[in-house]
Amino acid sequence: MHFEALTTDLYELTMAASYFEHGLNGQATFSLFIRAYPPHRNFFVAAGLADLVEYLESFQFTSSDLDYLHSTKLFKDDFLDYLRTVRFTGRLMALPEGTIFFADEPILEIDGSLLEAQLLESVVINIINLQTMIATKAARVVQAAGGRRVVDFSLRRTQGIEAGLKVARSCYLAGYAGSSNVLAGKLYGVPVVGTMAHSYVAAYEREIEAYRAFVQSFPANAVLLIDTYDTVEGAHKAVKVGREMKERGQRLRGVRLDSGDLVTLSHEVRRVLDEGGFQEALIFASGGFDEYKVSEVLKAGAAIDSFGVGTKVGVSADAPYLDISYKLVMIEGRPVMKLSKGKKTLVGPKQIHRLSDSGGRFHEDILSLREEDVAGGEPLLRRIMDQGLRAAPVEALTDIRDRFQAQLKRLPRNMNDLEASVRYPVRLSEGLSSLQERVEQRIEERELGES
Amino acid sequence: MHFEALTTDLYELTMAASYFEHGLNGQATFSLFIRAYPPHRNFFVAAGLADLVEYLESFQFTSSDLDYLHSTKLFKDDFLDYLRTVRFTGRLMALPEGTIFFADEPILEIDGSLLEAQLLESVVINIINLQTMIATKAARVVQAAGGRRVVDFSLRRTQGIEAGLKVARSCYLAGYAGSSNVLAGKLYGVPVVGTMAHSYVAAYEREIEAYRAFVQSFPANAVLLIDTYDTVEGAHKAVKVGREMKERGQRLRGVRLDSGDLVTLSHEVRRVLDEGGFQEALIFASGGFDEYKVSEVLKAGAAIDSFGVGTKVGVSADAPYLDISYKLVMIEGRPVMKLSKGKKTLVGPKQIHRLSDSGGRFHEDILSLREEDVAGGEPLLRRIMDQGLRAAPVEALTDIRDRFQAQLKRLPRNMNDLEASVRYPVRLSEGLSSLQERVEQRIEERELGES
DSSP: OOOOOOTTTTHHHHHHHHHHHOOOOOOEEEEEEEOOTTTOEEEEEOHHHHHHHHHHHHHHOOOOHHHHHHHHHHHHHHHHHHHHHOOSSSEEEETTTTTTEEESEEEEEEEEEEEHHTTTTOOOHHHHHHHHHHHHHHHHHHHHHSSSEEEEGGGGGGGHHHHEEEEEHHHHTTTEEESSBHHHHHHHHBBBBBOOOOOHHTSSSSSHHHHHHHHHHEEEEEEEOOOSSOOOHHHHHHHHHHHHHHHOOOOOOOEEESSSOHHHHHHHHHHHHTTTTTTTTTEEEESSSHHHHHHHHTTTTTOSSSEEEOHHHHHHTSOOOOOEEEEEEEETTTTOOOOOOOOOOSSSEEEEEEEETTTOOEEEEEEEEETTOOOEEEEEEEEEETTTOOOOOOOOOOHHHHHHHHHHHOOOOGGGHHHHHHHEEEOOOHHHHHHHHHHHHHHHHHHTTTT | OOOTTTTHHHHHHHHHHHHHHTTOOEEEEEEEEEOSTTOOOOOOEEOOHHHHHHHHHOOOOOOOHHHHHHHHTTSSSHHHHHHHHHOOOEEEEOTTTEEEEOSSSEEEEEEHHHHHHHTTHHHHHHHHHHHHHHHHHHHHHHHHHHTEEEOOOOOGGGHHHHHHHHHHHHHHTOOOOSSSSSHHHHOOOOOOOOOOOOOHTTTSSSSHHHHHHHHHHOTTTTTEESSSSSSSHHHHHHHHHHHHHHHHHOOEEEEEESOOOHHHHHHHHHHHHHTTTOOOEEEEEEEEEOOHHHHHHTTTOOOSSEEOHHHHHHTTOOOOOOOEEEEEEEEETOOOOOTTTTTTOOOEEEEEEEOOTTTTEEEEEEEEETTTOOOOOOOOOOEEETEEEEOOOOOOOOHHHHHHHHHHHSOOOOOOOSOOOOOOOEEOHHHHHHHHHHHHHHHHHHTOOOO
C-alpha cells in the first residue's frame, strides 16, 4: 500500500514544529488502546499490523509535500528542512495480528523521538481502528454461523475502496471462507467467491435462459440467483436447468436467495430442490446479514448452507468506530497521563501477561510495566520493529488466521455469547498501580489550583 | 487517485466471461440511485463524481491482474485476452457534485457495452456511496451550527485513510470551513486547521509551560487545549498566558474544550476569559459532535464559537451506508427491471426535471424517460463523459461548494428541520409510468408461473 506522510492532522505538524523550536525531542513512548467495548463485544481481534509496519518503514515527506507545507505559511524553513530528513527510527512493540485482546490493553506501543512518534498518530490510529473493528465484528458472524460458510460481499458499500480491501482481509483473518473482492485475492491470497447478479438475469429475455447461459460458462461452480422476479418460481427454473445439467453429467452447485423472508423462502426452496432430486444443491443467502440476523434466521430454522455477508459487517454498522486512542505515556523517562473526565490513561510503557488455567484456557490478563517481572503469564506484546527496521518476520495471513482460531478456543466458555456482556478479567500489576497512583497525585498537586 | 481494475466483485468478472462466451455485449444502461432516506435525512448531496470520472478514464487490467485471474482457473484464455483490451468507452450522465437530489432519482447513468458497464459496478457504487453519504451528513452539521464555524477532525477514525481524505473533501463541499487532514489541503485545497493535542500538554512538566511554548511558536494562531487535567484551571492558565501575550503585543486566539459537560464548562470558561479581559478569545469545542449534539448544546445555550467535528460524521455513525444500487435498466433497447420484494427498480434511461416556483424555490421533481419532453423543468443529469472521454470540464471544489449552498437556499423551507421527515415531491412522468407498467406486466406474464 502507498502511504502519504501528509495523511496526518495539522496539529501533529504544528506540535512537531513547536517541539522542534524548543529542542524538545527526547525519547517518548505512545500507547494505542481501546477504552471501551462496543455493544455486545467481549473481546477484540488485533488486525492491521502488517499495514502499520509498511507505513512506518516508508514514512517520509516528499519535496512536493514540503512545498505544500511551505505554502501554508505556518512553518519556518529550518523545521521544513528537518522534516525532509524525518524517518521512523524507533521501536514498535505490538500484538501479533489475530491476537485476542481486551479494553485498556495496549495493542501497540511506539518508542521513538517525541517528534517522530507524534507525527505518526493519525495513521497509526486509523489503520488499527478499521482492521481491528472489522476483524472483531467478523469473528462474531463466523461464530453465529456455527460452522456454515461465511463469505464477504461488502466491497460496494464499504467506506472507500481501501476499506473494501482491508475488510476482505480482516474478515478472512477472523474466519470467513473468502471474499468477492478480487483484489484481496490477488494481494492477500484470500479465496475469491461469487455467484451472479440480478442484472445478469435481466440481461436475458427470460430468467431460465440466463440460468442456461451461466451454467454453460461455469458448469462446475454455478450458483443461480433465484429472486429477481419470484424466488420459488426461480427455484423451479433452477431445478429444470439442474436436470439438463445432470443429463450432461454436470452438477448444479446451488442457488442464492437475496430478498424476502429468508426463513420461509429457504424452506420452500429446499423443498423444491429436494423434490426435484437436488438434495445436495446448496442454498446460499445474502441480503442484510450480520451476526444478529445470521443467528436469528438459524434459530428460526432457516435452511441456509452458506452466508454472503455484506454492508453491515463491512462498515461494522452497529458500531462503526472504536473508542481508540494513541496517548503519550512516557517522555524522557517521566511517566505521564491525561486526567480529563472519563478519559484517564494508564502511564508508562507496558506489557500484557496472559494467564491460562491447567487446561490451557485463558483466565486472566495482568497489565504491567513493560520491564516488570510477572510470574506465570505469557507476554503478548512482541518487538516488531527496532531502530526503524523490521525485527520480526512478515507473517502469512493463514498463520494469523490460525492464531486467532487457536486463541478463540482458549477463551472462557461464557464469552461466546453474542448478546451477553462478559468482562474478561484484566488486572493491573502492583508496579503499574503504584506508578499510576504516584503520577496522578503528582499531577493533582501541580496542576489543580496552581494558577 | 490510483485505481485497480481488480477492485471488483468476482461475479462482475464471471458474468462478463459468460456474456463474452455468449456474444451478449449489446448497449446497456445502468442507473445508480438510492432507494430510501437514512433516518432524518430529507435530501442527499451528490458527491464523488470527480473520482468516478478518474476511475472510468483509467479503467484497465494490467498484465499482473490477468496473470492473477489466470491463476484462479475460472476463466478461459480468449476472455482474458479480451479483458486486456477493455476500456470504458461509453457515456456517463450524472448530477454535478453539490446537486441536491432525492430518493429513487438517478445520481448517474452509464451507457456502454453490457460488459464494460457491468465490470464497473462495485467501484461506481463504492465511490458515490461514501462521498454522497458524508456530504449529506455534513450538510446537516453545518445547518445545526447555524453560522458557527465547523471543521473536520475525523481522519484518525474514518474507515481507512482514503476515507479520511474523501471525508475531508465531502465535508468541505457541504459547507465546512476546513479540515485537519493535511493531504486534503494539498490535494483539494481544503483549508487546513488544527489546535494542539493532550500529548503536547503532557510532554511538558507543567501545563502552563506547554501553553507558553506553543504561543511562542504560533503567536498568531494559538488555540490552547485546556482539558488535559482540569478545564476551568486550564482556562485560568490560558488567561495568564494570554496576558503575557498582550504585553508582547500578541493576541490569544482561543481555547479548546474536548471533554466533560460542554454546556456548563463553556459558560465557566467564557466567564474566566471575559473576566480576564479576553472577550474576543474564541471557544472551540470538540468531542463526539454530530448534528444532534451540536444542535443540543446550542439549544442549551452553550457558549461555543466553533466546532471540531470528528468520528460521528466521518463514518456517518447513525447511518454508515446508503441503500444505494446500480441496476441494469435497459439492454439492446429493451427496458428491464427487477421485481424482487421491496426492491423494485425503475426501467429505462431517465432524466430528472426540477420545477421551481416563481420565487425560485424548488417545488417538485419529475422523473421522466431520458428523451421525454417535460415542460418547464430544469434537467439535472448532465453529459459528463462520452465515448469514454470527459465531455464536461473539471469543476473547482469551491464552485461545487457554491452550487450546493445556492441549491440549499432554494429548498422548501420546511425541509430544513433536522429531525422531521419531510418528503420532497418526486413524480413519475407519463412516459415513465406507462413504460414501467408495460414492462412489469410483460415480466409477470413471462416469468411468473412459466416453469
